[in-house]
Amino acid sequence: MTAVYVHxxxxxxxxFPNVERxxxxxxxxxxxxxxxxxxxxxxKRRATPLTRLGVEVLGQAARHAGTELSSLSSVWATAHGExxxxxxxxxxxxxxxxxxxxxxxxxxxxxxxxxxxSIATGNRSVSTTLxxxxxxxxxxxxxxxxxxxxxxxxxxxxxxxxxxxxxxxxKEVTSSLGVALVLAGERRGALAQLSMPRLEHTQxxxxxxxxxxxxxxxxxxxVRALGDGATGTVPLQLRSTAAPDRPLWVADVESMGGSxxxxxxxx
Amino acid sequence: MLNALGDDVDxxxxxxxxxxxxxxxxxxxxxxxxxxxxxxxxxxxxxxxxAGFDSRNNRFVKTVLASMRPALDAALDRxxxxxxxxxxxxxxxxxxxxxRAYADAIATKQSASAFDVLRKGSAEGLLEVLRRLTGxxxxxAIVSNACxxxxxxxxxxxxWLESGLVDAALVGGVDSLCQLTLRGFRSLNLxxxxxxxxxxxxxxxxxxxxxxxxxxxxxxxxxxxxxxxGETADAHHMTSPDPQGHGAAAAMRMAMDDAGLAGEDLDHVxxxxxxxAFNDSMEAVAIRSVLGERSTRTVVSTKGLTGHTLGAAGxxxxxxxxxCLERGWTPxxxxxxxxxxxLGIEVSTEAVSAPIRTALSNSFAFGGSNVSxxxxxxx
Numbered sequence: 001m002t003a004v005y006v007h008x009x010x011x012x013x014x015x016f017p018n019v020e021r022x023x024x025x026x027x028x029x030x031x032x033x034x035x036x037x038x039x040x041x042x043x044k045r046r047a048t049p050l051t052r053l054g055v056e057v058l059g060q061a062a063r064h065a066g067t068e069l070s071s072l073s074s075v076w077a078t079a080h081g082e083x084x085x086x087x088x089x090x091x092x093x094x095x096x097x098x099x100x101x102x103x104x105x106x107x108x109x110x111x112x113x114x115x116x117x118s119i120a121t122g123n124r125s126v127s128t129t130l131x132x133x134x135x136x137x138x139x140x141x142x143x144x145x146x147x148x149x150x151x152x153x154x155x156x157x158x159x160x161x162x163x164x165x166x167x168x169x170x171k172e173v174t175s176s177l178g179v180a181l182v183l184a185g186e187r188r189g190a191l192a193q194l195s196m197p198r199l200e201h202t203q204x205x206x207x208x209x210x211x212x213x214x215x216x217x218x219x220x221x222x223v224r225a226l227g228d229g230a231t232g233t234v235p236l237q238l239r240s241t242a243a244p245d246r247p248l249w250v251a252d253v254e255s256m257g258g259s260x261x262x263x264x265x266x267x
Numbered sequence: 268m269l270n271a272l273g274d275d276v277d278x279x280x281x282x283x284x285x286x287x288x289x290x291x292x293x294x295x296x297x298x299x300x301x302x303x304x305x306x307x308x309x310x311x312x313x314x315x316x317x318a319g320f321d322s323r324n325n326r327f328v329k330t331v332l333a334s335m336r337p338a339l340d341a342a343l344d345r346x347x348x349x350x351x352x353x354x355x356x357x358x359x360x361x362x363x364x365x366x367r368a369y370a371d372a373i374a375t376k377q378s379a380s381a382f383d384v385l386r387k388g389s390a391e392g393l394l395e396v397l398r399r400l401t402g403x404x405x406x407x408a409i410v411s412n413a414c415x416x417x418x419x420x421x422x423x424x425x426x427w428l429e430s431g432l433v434d435a436a437l438v439g440g441v442d443s444l445c446q447l448t449l450r451g452f453r454s455l456n457l458x459x460x461x462x463x464x465x466x467x468x469x470x471x472x473x474x475x476x477x478x479x480x481x482x483x484x485x486x487x488x489x490x491x492x493x494x495x496x497g498e499t500a501d502a503h504h505m506t507s508p509d510p511q512g513h514g515a516a517a518a519m520r521m522a523m524d525d526a527g528l529a530g531e532d533l534d535h536v537x538x539x540x541x542x543x544a545f546n547d548s549m550e551a552v553a554i555r556s557v558l559g560e561r562s563t564r565t566v567v568s569t570k571g572l573t574g575h576t577l578g579a580a581g582x583x584x585x586x587x588x589x590x591c592l593e594r595g596w597t598p599x600x601x602x603x604x605x606x607x608x609x610l611g612i613e614v615s616t617e618a619v620s621a622p623i624r625t626a627l628s629n630s631f632a633f634g635g636s637n638v639s640x641x642x643x644x645x646x
Binding site: 079080081086087089090093094098099100101102105106107108109110111112114115116118119121122123124125126127128129130131132133134135136138139140142143145146147149150164166167168169170196197199215246247 | 373382429
């Protein structure tokens with residue numbers, strides 16, 4: 001398989017609970033918490049903010065793609081991992097509490113969202129969680145395409161991070177961000193064709209004011225291209241975090257005629 | 268390879284031959300009795316341009332990569348540096364540094380440097396250290412599927428090679444002791460008071476270790492081979508394995524099929540074998556169902572000696588298996604006697620000197636993540 005196609009797109013940030021609103025710049029102020037409708041009962045009660053975010057965008061992207069969730073392979077990406085439970089655990093340790101919460105402990109691993117999603121959807125397929133820095137978005141797409149070439153079928157790439165909490169907070173990051181893509185080798189019904197990422201000496205993506213230097217916000221040019229039905233080369237790294245002496249990851253997007261508007265009609 | 272047993276491959280194998288668990292108290296004050304598999308505290312710090320990235324985790328990386336320098340340089344001679352990838356597993360990363368930064372920031376009400384510690388102590392810092400110490404400029408990622416991270420890094424790197432994206436890749440894993448994991452596993456009542464004894468009738472849980480192991484993987488060459496990989500999810504529970512071992516068995520079956528092997532073809536198993544009641548029972552069910560019986564196969568867990576090195580475990584055990592294939596020798600499953608006969612598998616209680624052609628390594632994790640790797644001796 002050489003060509004890879006984008007069949008579904010999921011998006012969530014505070015005030016922009018889907019890709020249509022994000023691409024149109026139409027805010028929905030009451031959207032302050034991802035719904036994560038795939039989670040029910042105890043799973044929903046115990047889910048962390050990052051897990052709710054990842055599961056929400058996975059659900060959106062799979063719905064847009066019309067893909068069966070129980071058989072989807074997945075690559076999850078988060079630069080800071082399960083930060084909220086980790087901060088709670090650090091607080092418990094600092095206050096000298098003898099025993100940590102077992103739920104918060106098992107919720108603190110980077111692959112918590114993947115674990116909850118697999119339990120909620122009965123999905124036993126391969127699921128890999130990646131973490132990293134400025135190159136995380138590119139690595140996620142690379143691993144997703146490699147997985148697709150190895151196993152066929154469809155692969156979900158889910159990138160999610162939340163703003164850091166005190167004492168690690170960064171003032172410029174004001175919202176969580178979740179992005180999901182469903183990729184497949186099938187051309188029919190696709191939104192766009194996506195190339196394997198490659199290195200180029202080029203300018204990176206500009207910081208979005210709400211996400212600052214959050215590494216996964218480097219996926220926003222790709223989200224905008226897919227949402228707008230645009231064709232071209234998109235950066236997969238932020239200009240502000242790129243090392244000055246190194247090339248940056250980029251990918252080519254070729255629209256198949258779909259756009260954010262068509263996403264909502266496919267749902 | 269580096270872990271509680273030694274600072275390099277030969278030292279680790281000398282300890283495996285002696286069969287002595289390297290148990291020690293945690294390398295920090297924790298307020299309760301616990302035994303660990305701690306790395307030699309005297310390994311070199313990061314200095315010069317990398318001084319800002321100094322942490323136990325990154326010292327492990329530096330030490331192991333220094334021992335691999337000739338192989339890394341040979342790869343750089345063979346391939347353009349942007350065609351060599353980095354795919355490494357880690358779960359805790361430099362959490363001990365982040366714990367200290369949190370405590371300092373709360374105590375002093377100054378958070379100015381806390382973010383910097385978080386950044387350098389997380390995957391971003393680890394990748395930067397890996398890039399600078401190897402000179403490799405291709406795709407790079409940290410796999411973080413808890414205790415399956417190190418094993419899954421091998422599976423991902425193989426995909427990158429097979430997709431033609433890279434010509435070589437540094438694979439492996441690294442993890443270091445911290446308060447959070449010791450206290451966390453204690454909260455789950457999974458810590459053994461006297462060290463892990465996988466597959467023993469007297470097993471009482473894990474002891475946590477630390478360390479790093481790396482290998483250089485290429486599409487072709489003279490060394491031992493990664494013949495097959497299998498990755499699945501349990502879709503059962505966040506911490507408890509599926510008691511029937513369906514997910515684990517599926518990963519093992521997938522790896523064996525990928526390698527083109529039947530159960531009777533397999534010479535050696537390095538099990539996940541944590542020493543908890545649940546894991547060892549579940550894994551035994553999976554081993555029985557996928558591999559069947561074969562009296563000359565050796566089945567071991569090395570975690571009774573190394574401790575459970577969490578995100579590094581899959582990589583450390585993969586490198587142990589690769590060395591076993593090269594040396595024609597397999598260790599005993601330390602701590603196993605008296606073996607739990609209810610498990611129904613033949614656990615090796617003696618080291619065996621005999622050539623092996625094929626070996627399987629399992630890693631299972633929180634979130635129900637499973638990976639099996641099948642390796643073969645050099646052609």
